[in-house]
Amino acid sequence: MSEFVASLNDALVVRSGFPLLSGVTLEVAPATLTLLTGPNGAGKTTLLQLLGGLVGLSGGSGQVCGVDLARDDRRALRRRVGWLGHDSSFYDDLSVRENLTFAAKALGRPLEDLAPALERVGLRDRSEVLARRLSAGQRRRLGLAWLLMRRPELWLLDEPYAALDEDGRRFLDGLFADVVAAGASIVVSAHDHLGATLGAVNTVHLVGGRVESRS
Amino acid sequence: MIRVALLVAAKDLRVELRSRVLLWQVVPFGAMALLLSGLALGPARAGHSGAAPGLFFLVMLFVTLLTVARSRAIDARAGTRDSIATLGLDPGGVFLGKTVALTVELWVTGALLLAGTVVVLHANLAGTLAASGNVAVTLAALAAAGVLHGALSGPGDGSATLLPLLSLPAFAPLLIAGERAYSAALGHGALWAWGTISLVALVAYLALGILLYGVLDES
Incomplete structure (x- = not known):
């Protein structure tokens, strides 16, 4: 090893x-x-x-x-591994919450992990916003929330x-x-x-x- | 695999509902193609329903290719593709999910275009209704073949070769069986003999897709 x-x-x-x-x-x-x-x-x-x-x-x-x-x-x-590329990493036509829910379900993670991850990256109030409507910095934070959930x-x-x-x-x-x-x-x-x-x-x-x- | 399939299908359909590409691009394209086909035949021949089944399935093939390209585009951006790859989704489940989503989209478009064949090409309404079950199976098989074709023609080395073009004849049995079954329903032969071919093709394409999609997508 x-x-x-x-x-x-x-x-x-x-x-x-x-x-x-x-x-x-x-x-x-x-x-x-x-x-x-x-x-x-x-x-x-x-x-x-x-x-x-x-x-x-x-x-x-x-x-x-x-x-x-x-x-x-x-x-x-x-x-x-957790990956965050410099290009957009998400589905633009899904909301912040829907993107993270998709990732959580795909990984078999509990959906209860979503709220703390959103809170940590400061996107709790933007959870129902479509990813395409986020600023570049907010998209980056969404990517980080994705990684936080993955651990x-x-x-x-x-x-x-x-x-x-x-x-x-x-x-x-x-x-x-x-x-x-x-x-x-x-x-x-x-x-x-x-x-x-x-x-x-x-x-x-x-x-x-x-x-x-x-x- | 089923869990992943449901997840991917729900995601693709939700994206489709939001973007409305089906509503604003695919359905109008199909309707226009069907109308132009009727015009190309001329008023005398367009009034005879014998041409309707073939034209319907030809237009549905174009619609399938358009919809497959859209389905691929959802995941094709470099960042999204890499992020999704790190989710480690079962490729067989992804194939099934994309096929289910594409089938739903083709059923919606197909239902509207079937109505178009009745109105524009004067296909018999009762015969068209009788053919609808077979049409649904054939469109599901078109969806499965289409998702496989999309994996060949998507980003990667395969798209730069003749392979995507050479895979197009894989649609031929479906076009023939679909057209024959629809024609049979309009009163020109045995419906279920051709319908069985579509059903067998559907099972075959689903099995092929579950086995090969991961390899094709990875390449």
Whole structure:
């Protein structure tokens, strides 16, 4: 059993003949926050997708939440991670509550978890609003409510700070701190550095699909 | 699987009710296609119900393809697709749920267009009513085949190949059986012989979909 929630060794991801990630080695320990930085096209999103079982490993090896990325069915991994992409993650024609109800039922979670999740992200008063009518920041909060309900072992968030105002950023910093304190791990991509209140953050800088530096 | 199917069907139908794409795009398209078909035949031949069954099912095929594209679009945006993928839904259940939702949509559209065949193409009302059970089964089979076709032509490597085009002949047995059964109901032969083909096709497409949808969707 690995001591890491996720570990990649010389990972390669190729799509349509083009290497999106090459020679990536990464370890994510339990209850840690890892920040992926890098310019556009550096491979941050692909790396998050690889960790979430959303793209396959083309070469190298890796395991995430006990699932071997090279050998096991990566669909088994998906239920164990929480994913928040930078695109809209919801059904625009369903309300906030309906979106979360769908997710809760799909995951077999009790519907009683909805209200605390909405309360935590500050969307309790918007629960009957259609997702298409939410602002970009509120949509981000809806995604976080989805993750809170899931309680995944590994949180994967692609540019979560985008479209958030200062309050939203502070809220996200606080949420991340709570999630890590509760024992889950977070891997997050961002152009900026995370909030100073977050404490220890492992930073991995990607360029051209490769790890250029880490700190 | 049934739990997931009901969940997905309810979600797709709720989205459809809210967006009203069926009401504002699909039904008008079907009605217009049926009307144009009648006009293309000319007043003399359009007045004869012999052409009605074939035209009805041809229009319903176009409606199916349009509705399937819409059904795929609900889940196709990159962020939504990834989020739903991490729910780990049983692919067989997703296929069944999408088929149920699409079947309901095709039944609604089909009922309106059947009325159109009576009004525009002068199909016999009693015969059309007698054919409605068979039409319902054939539309359900069209829905199952359509969801499978959608998985081939959706986002992914398959859409860039000839595969979606080559899968279109899979609709042929349904068009033939549906048209023959409807014609039989209008007084030109044995209704249930052709209806059985639609029923067998429905079961076959459902079995294929439950087995293959996950693989097709994943690719």
